[in-house]
Amino acid sequence: MKKLVFTALAAATFFSLAVTAAQAQNLAVVNGTAVPTTRMEPFLQQAAGTGKPVTDEIKAQIKDEIITREVFAQEAKKHGLDATENFKTQMELARQSILIRELLSEYQKTNPVTDADIKAEYDMFVANNGGKEYHARHILVATEAEAKAIIAQLKKGGKDGKFDVIAKKSSKDAGSGANGGDLDWANPKSYVKEFSDALIALKKGQTTDTPVKTQFGFHVIRLDDERDAKLPTMEEIKPQIAQKLGQGKVDAFRKELLSKAKIE
Numbered sequence: 001m002k003k004l005v006f007t008a009l010a011a012a013t014f015f016s017l018a019v020t021a022a023q024a025q026n027l028a029v030v031n032g033t034a035v036p037t038t039r040m041e042p043f044l045q046q047a048a049g050t051g052k053p054v055t056d057e058i059k060a061q062i063k064d065e066i067i068t069r070e071v072f073a074q075e076a077k078k079h080g081l082d083a084t085e086n087f088k089t090q091m092e093l094a095r096q097s098i099l100i101r102e103l104l105s106e107y108q109k110t111n112p113v114t115d116a117d118i119k120a121e122y123d124m125f126v127a128n129n130g131g132k133e134y135h136a137r138h139i140l141v142a143t144e145a146e147a148k149a150i151i152a153q154l155k156k157g158g159k160d161g162k163f164d165v166i167a168k169k170s171s172k173d174a175g176s177g178a179n180g181g182d183l184d185w186a187n188p189k190s191y192v193k194e195f196s197d198a199l200i201a202l203k204k205g206q207t208t209d210t211p212v213k214t215q216f217g218f219h220v221i222r223l224d225d226e227r228d229a230k231l232p233t234m235e236e237i238k239p240q241i242a243q244k245l246g247q248g249k250v251d252a253f254r255k256e257l258l259s260k261a262k263i264e
Contacts, residue, residue, distance in 0.1 A: 027063060030070045039066050107253050113245045121241050122234040129187050135225040136199055137181035139166055140173040140217050147211030147218035154207060154220070163207070163222055172217060181222070187229060195219060 026034045043062040047054050081087055141147050150170065153161050160166075164180025171177030188196040198212040202223040211218040234241075 028067050028070075030067060031074055033070065033074065035066060035070050104250055104253075108246060108250065111249055111253075113242050113249070117245050118238055118241050119234065121245060122237070125237075125241075126231060128189065129231060130229050131187070132200075132226050133185045133187055133229045134199055134223060135185050135227075136183045137163055137167065137222045137224060138173070138176065138183060138195075139163070139171045139181050139220040140177075141170060141220075142172065142217050144211050144213070144218050146170070147220055150220050151207070151209065151211070185227070192216075195221070199223060 025036060027037045027039060028035045040059070040062055043065070044054060044059070047058055047062070076082065139147075139150055141150065150166055153166065154163060155161075164182075167177050167181030171181055173181075176183050188200050191199065192214050194212055194214045198208055198219075198221055202208065202221065204223055204225055207222040208220055212221055213219075
């Protein structure tokens with residue numbers, strides 16, 4: 001009798017543990033259908049991606065959302081909506097999107113951006129942006145005659161011969177013109193060659209004696225100041241460089257696959 005009682009108790013205990021384990025694997029059971037806890041993972045990752053702590057309150061909200069989805073999905077199946085052509089098309093598109101995302105994720109893991117890649121990109125950035133920076137002003141007009149007249153007016157001086165006053169009144173470059181022709185600090189390589197060559201030939205406080213012709217029109221340029229370029233350190237922009245290079249690798253991978261594909 002004691003043996004039978006012990007056996008029954010052991011069986012009940014085992015059954016209870018099995019039920020507890022099953023419940024731990026399931027988020028909930030909706031109308032008899034088990035909803036696994038693994039469904040929470042994508043939502044938790046998304047919540048964590050915001051940088052905010054994933055609190056018990058957020059977890060509870062996610063659980064409610066998953067259960068709500070299950071209830072509505074079950075109802076949609078009752079109406080046979082999972083058998084429509086539109087549903088099948090949308091499912092195929094979703095399947096492809098997931099596969100593509102997994103493919104690109106795998107590619108990025110097996111083809112990571114290295115520290116050497118980042119340093120090479122940073123060195124190129126320094127080479128292209130290092131050296132001197134120039135704080136310049138300019139007045140842009142349509143004709144050479146207008147530019148010459150402005151130069152003469154600047155040399156004459158007086159109230160109406162101030163560079164910023166003329167720029168606000170006459171410059172075709174609305175952006176800088178509104179600020180008295182101010183172009184702020186910039187590397188000369190950021191300008192077209194004709195403008196850049198004329199700018200770096202000036203001394204501080206000097207204005208071009210002749211109009212500078214570019215594809216935009218005729219410029220009168222004044223150099224306000226110059227300094228050594230102030231560039232961020234590699235560590236300061238490392239995340240941006242890594243993101244740029246990573247995206248570049250993915251873009252190259254996409255192009256390679258498309259070029260190899262047989263499309264008829």
